[in-house]
Structures are given as C-alpha cells and as structure tokens.
Amino acid sequence: MIMNEKIKASEVLLIGVNGEDLGIVPTKEALKMAKELEVDLVCQSLASSPPPCRLVSRTDFKQQAIQDSAKSRKAEKGPKLKEIRLSAFIEDHDYDTKKRQAERILVAGDSVQLTVRLEKKESQEAKKLVEELVRELAHCGKQEKGIQVSGKQVIAVMLPL
Template identity: 75%
Template sequence: MIVNEQIKAAEVSLTGVDGEDLGIVATKVALQMAKEQGVDLVCLSLATSPPPCQLVNRTNHKEQLNREKAKQRKAEKGMKVKELRLSAFIEDHDYETKKRQAEKILAAGDAVQLTVRLEKKESQEAKKLVEGLVKELAHCGKQDKGIQVSGKQVVAVLLPK
C-alpha cells in the first residue's frame, strides 16, 4: 500500500473520505488536505495516470482490507461437511440436542451429514428418524440428495440455505 509521501506522481485523481470525487489535484495539495482532515492519502492503483488516490482513515482502511481478505479465504475454502451420528432408537432429549447441533452447523454455513449406524434390522426405524429430522431442519437447510440406505447405515446430507 502506497501512502502519503510515498506517492511520487505529480498529480492524482482524488476521492474524498466519504467517496465524493474531488477531481484531479496536485499531490502536494492532496497531502495538505489529508493532513488538515487528519487522514491518510492512499494510492489505490499505479496502473493509470494520474493514479487514483483516496483520503482514508488508515485503521479503518486496513480493517476493511482484512475483512475482505478473510471473506475471500473463506469462499476459497468452500463449505465443510460435518457428520452427526445418531442411533436408530434415540431418546427425545438426545434427539433435540442433535437437532440443535445441526441447526448451529447449518447457520454457520457448513453442510451436515446425518448418519445412523445400523445394528440388526433397524433400517426402517432409522429411515423414519432421518426423514423426521430432515423435515424439522427444513427451515435452515435443504436436503442434497435422497436418503441413502446401505447395509450398515442410513445417510442424509443437508446443505445450508
């Protein structure tokens, strides 16, 4: 980031603190305006002539750049798929706890994989359990595919809305 006296151009295309266009101004005049207002003169790009510069409060500008970089990093990473394991014959309290956990994960922007491990012949109960949980979580997530029933487990994936 090129700031204040580091700007070597004779004149700059200046934008004010609130985003108003101040036109093309001599660099010395722009620096004087920055000192009067108690802000910094920041060069946004060296690709054009005269370079576009803006009067900004440096701490606010750095915080804004950091927030934008963090958003980009999170977008590049993509969403995570977090697994919640249940049993086919789950108690009401445990069911509510798993439901709250799924809501928190979906609200944070990650996907939830609901997995019910099967023992013996529990596939129908497990499928009913997962269907009920998917219906109750419909307000904060949508089902990715159908409910998958394999030999040892029942799986459903919910994506955040």
C-alpha cells in the first residue's frame, strides 16, 4: 500500500472521499487536497498510468483492509459442514426450531448435515422427516446427494445456494 508522499507519479486519477471521480490531477495538488480534508491519499494500483488514487480516512481504510482480509480467509477455507441432529418422532415446535437453525446456517454460506438417529424400526418415519425438511429448505439450499439410510441413522447433506 502506497500512501501520501510515497506516491512518485507526476499525476494521478483521483477518486474523492465519497467515491466521486475527480479526474486526472497533479500529485502535489492531490496531496494538498488530502491535507485540507484531513485524509490520506492512497494509491490503489501501480499497473495503470496515471495510477488510480483515492482520498480515504485512515481508520476507514484500515477497517476496509481488515474486512477484505477476513473475507478472503473465509473464502479460502470454504464452507463448513455443520450437523443438525433430530429424532424420528420430533415435536412440531422442535421441528420448526431445527428448520430455522438450518436456514440460518445455509444463508450464512455453510453446508448442513441433517442427521436422524434411529432407535428401533423407525427408518421410514425418519426418511419421511428428512425428505420433508429438505423440501422445506429448498429455497435456501440444495441437496448434495440422495438421502442415505444406514443401520442407525438417516443422513441428508444440503449445500447453500
């Protein structure tokens, strides 16, 4: 990041504090404007001529840099897989709570694994429950594979849209 007097170009393409385009301005005049407004002149890229520079308050610029680095770290890691456990004979209120929880996770950009633990011979009820939940969550996520029924549990994985 090149700021203020470290910018060596004779003229810059200046962008104002509120994002307005101020055109091509001599660097000395841009620095003078920055001092008058009590902000910094920040060079965004050295690839073009004249280099685009922006008038930015230092605190705003630092906060923006922190937010950008956090977003890039999250994008680098990829979505997390979060598990939601249910029982085959779940009450309506508990079902709604689990559905809202799954919606919140999918909207945040993470994947959800819906797991129904089986106790006896309840695999058909569990499968119907998971199918219904997947159908109701279709507006905020899509099912990765089919519903997997194993000996002790029924699983469906949903990906965010």
